Amino acid sequence: MKIGIVGLGYFSDDFVRLFNIHPDVEEVVVADLDERRVKASMEKHHLKRGFSSFEEMLEKAPDLDCIGIYTQRHLHGPMIVKAMKMGKNVISAVPIGCSVEEIEEIIKLSKETGKIYMMAETCYYYPCAIFCREKYKTGEMGRFVYGESQYYHDICEMYLDFQHTGGPNWRRVAGIPPMFYPTHSISMLFSAINEHALKVSCMGYRDNHEDNIYGEDKNNWQNPFSNETALFQMSGGGIARINEFRRVGINKPSSYITCMYGEKAAYECSVTNHSYQIGVASGKEPYIEDVGNLVNTIAYNEDLKNGKIDMNRDPISTKYIVGFAAIQDRSRLPKTFRNNPKFAHYNTHPFLVDDFVRAATTGKLPPNNAWDAARYMIPGLIAHESALKGGVLLDIPDFGAAPENWEKITYDLKDSYEDTSRFYEVAKGYLDV
Numbered sequence: 001m002k003i004g005i006v007g008l009g010y011f012s013d014d015f016v017r018l019f020n021i022h023p024d025v026e027e028v029v030v031a032d033l034d035e036r037r038v039k040a041s042m043e044k045h046h047l048k049r050g051f052s053s054f055e056e057m058l059e060k061a062p063d064l065d066c067i068g069i070y071t072q073r074h075l076h077g078p079m080i081v082k083a084m085k086m087g088k089n090v091i092s093a094v095p096i097g098c099s100v101e102e103i104e105e106i107i108k109l110s111k112e113t114g115k116i117y118m119m120a121e122t123c124y125y126y127p128c129a130i131f132c133r134e135k136y137k138t139g140e141m142g143r144f145v146y147g148e149s150q151y152y153h154d155i156c157e158m159y160l161d162f163q164h165t166g167g168p169n170w171r172r173v174a175g176i177p178p179m180f181y182p183t184h185s186i187s188m189l190f191s192a193i194n195e196h197a198l199k200v201s202c203m204g205y206r207d208n209h210e211d212n213i214y215g216e217d218k219n220n221w222q223n224p225f226s227n228e229t230a231l232f233q234m235s236g237g238g239i240a241r242i243n244e245f246r247r248v249g250i251n252k253p254s255s256y257i258t259c260m261y262g263e264k265a266a267y268e269c270s271v272t273n274h275s276y277q278i279g280v281a282s283g284k285e286p287y288i289e290d291v292g293n294l295v296n297t298i299a300y301n302e303d304l305k306n307g308k309i310d311m312n313r314d315p316i317s318t319k320y321i322v323g324f325a326a327i328q329d330r331s332r333l334p335k336t337f338r339n340n341p342k343f344a345h346y347n348t349h350p351f352l353v354d355d356f357v358r359a360a361t362t363g364k365l366p367p368n369n370a371w372d373a374a375r376y377m378i379p380g381l382i383a384h385e386s387a388l389k390g391g392v393l394l395d396i397p398d399f400g401a402a403p404e405n406w407e408k409i410t411y412d413l414k415d416s417y418e419d420t421s422r423f424y425e426v427a428k429g430y431l432d433v
C-alpha cells in the first residue's frame with residue numbers, strides 16, 4: 001500500500017515514521033499547507049514526494065490507495081468523505097467528524113465501497129482499556145453495572161498546540177466543546193463492555209477564565225463550557241459517567257478508567273494504583289489484586305522497583321505514559337515496531353498503524369472502524385446538546401455495529417515479517433534515537 005499523510009503538525013510525525021518502516025508499506029507521501037513542514041518531514045523521513053495541500057495530493061498522486069488525515073480536529077469529517085469518495089482507505093486522527101450527518105455519510109461510504117475507515121483512537125489500545133476488555137470478555141466480572149472514564153487536558157497546557165497552526169485567531173478553534181472530543185474516554189469504557197449508549201444527560205461547567213477561550217461569541221461553536229460531565233444509559237442496562245475536562249488542575253493520568261464495576265468483580269484506578277477485586281457473587285473467595293505490573297508502563301514499574309519514584313512527592317514526568325506496558329502484546333507487531341520504547345500515549349501508535357495496514361492490505365475490518373467510531377463519537381455530540389439545554393435527557397442516534405459478514409483483521413504473524421532486514425535498514429536511525 002501507499003499512504004498519503006495530510007497534516008504535518010505535532011501529532012503526525014510519529015505516524016509518518018511508523019508507516020515508513022512498516023513492512024507492508026511501499027511509500028509514504030506527505031502534504032501540508034505549510035511548505036516548511038512538508039520540506040522538514042521529507043528530509044527527516046527520506047520521502048520522495050510532498051504536496052502543498054490535501055487537494056493537490058489527491059489530484060497529483062492518484063496512485064495512493066490510502067490517506068491518513070492529521071489536520072485540526074474539526075476538519076476531519078469532510079476530508080474523510082472526500083477521500084473515501086475517491087476510493088481510498090482512510091485513517092484519521094480523532095475525532096471521526098463533528099456532526100451526525102458527516103459520520104452517517106462515512107458509514108454509508110464504507111458500506112457501499114467496501115473501503116476501510118479507521119479512527120486512530122490511541123486510548124482503545126491503552127493498557128487499562130485492554131485490561132478491562134480482556135477481563136470483561138471472560139465473563140468473570142458479570143454483567144456491567146457502572147463505570148467512569150475521563151479525558152483531562154487543561155487548556156492552559158494546550159495554548160501552544162493551538163497557536164502552532166491557529167495563528168492570531170487560535171482561540172476560536174481552541175474553544176471547541178469538550179464533548180466534541182469524547183472518543184478517548186468513551187472508547188476505553190464502551191469497548192471494554194462492548195455496549196453502546198442509548199440516552200444521555202450532560203451538565204456543563206460555564207467558564208469565565210481570563211484567557212477568553214470559552215463563552216458565547218468567543219469560539220466557532222458558541223460554546224460556553226470548558227468542562228462537561230455526561231451520564232449515559234447503556235444498551236445493557238448499566239450506567240457510564242464520562243468527564244471531558246479542559247479546565248482542571250490535574251496533570252497525569254489524563255485518559256483513564258477510574259472504575260468499572262460488574263455484578264461480580266471490579267477494576268479501580270487512582271493515578272498509578274490499579275486494583276482488581278472479586279466480589280462474593282463470583283462464587284470464589286473474594287480477593288484484591290494489584291494489577292499495576294500489567295497496566296503501568298514497564299519504565300514506571302522499573303523505576304518503582306529501583307526506588308526511583310518518590311511516593312511522597314514525585315515530579316510528574318513522561319515515564320508515567322511513555323513506553324509499553326506488559327499487557328500490550330508486542331509479539332503481534334512487525335519486528336521493526338517492537339523495540340519502540342520512547343513514545344508517549346503508552347506506545348499505542350505502533351498498534352494503530354499495524355491494524356490499519358493489516359486492514360487496508362487485506363480488506364478486513366479493523367477495530368475503531370466507521371461503525372465503532374460512530375458509537376464513540378455521536379454520544380458526545382448529543383451530550384453537548386443536552387448540556388446546552390441544561391441537562392435534559394436525550395436519545396442517541398445509533399447506526400448499528402459493523403456488518404457481521406465483514407471479516408475482522410487477525411493477528412497471525414506473516415512470514416514476511418520475519419525477514420525484516422530491509423526495514424531494519426530504514427528503521428536503524430529511529431531505533432537508535
Ligand SMILES: NC(=O)c1ccc[n+]([C@@H]2O[C@H](COP(=O)([O-])OP(=O)(O)OC[C@H]3O[C@@H](n4cnc5c(N)ncnc54)[C@H](O)[C@@H]3O)[C@@H](O)[C@H]2O)c1
Nearest residue numbers: 007008009010011032033053054070071072073093122165
Ligand atoms: N492521542 C491522540 O489521539 C491525539 C494526540 C494529539 C493530537 N491528536 C489529533 O491529531 C490531529 C492533529 O493535531 P496536531 O496537534 O498535530 O495539529 P496541528 O495544528 O499541529 O497540525 C495540523 C496540520 O494540518 C495542516 N492542514 C490543515 N488543513 C490542511 C489541508 N487542507 N491540506 C494540508 N494540510 C492541512 C495544518 O497546516 C497543520 O500543519 C488533531 O485532530 C488532534 O486532535 C490526537
